[in-house]
Amino acid sequence: MLDTVCAQNFNPHIGKACRLSHPDGLSFDLVIDAVTETPKLQRPQDNRTPFSVLLTGDLTASFHFGTFTIEVDGVTFLSDVYIERVAPPWGLEPDKAFYQIIFN
Template identity: 35%
Template sequence: MLGTITAADFQPLQGKACVFEATPTLSVQLTVEQVKSRPECQVPGSCKAREPFRVLLSGQQDEADFTSATGVLRLGDGAAMEGVYINRVLPPVGDNLRPWYQLVFN
């Protein structure tokens, strides 16, 4: 499933909540903040492959944070994506209170 997901699949989820579950004790609520296509990251000669993109997510202020993990991303509509790798990133300027994460698809 992860190989067929595109940026267009994530566009309608902007501003919506989802839950990332890495272990029975690590479950965090995240908000999809931004979906950005990254055509400059396309591997040369792979015209038929999907266009790379990034999904930026924010966590809750007082929720446990983590550096990186692989787990299940449960979307608001009941759909779930398994085997998702997520990693922590620096927060945008002016938002040091919440943890920020990204999903990278290439």
């Protein structure tokens, strides 16, 4: 499933809240903030353009990285997705926590 996901699957959800759930019971909400395609990284044999998803959330979350299930509008959107906390994009104040999913 993860190998067929593309940026267009995320684009309709930009600005929406999503629920992340970890198998150990940890769950919290983030917002799908941006989707960025990187066509220069696409290999000729690949069917999908590599892309990343930037998510934002509360600064107080203790989560830094892990594999999660993502729910959007109460429906499972993706499972077994690796998400990692990242530094704020250049020029943005760190008033929220930033997370990233990378699909190569």
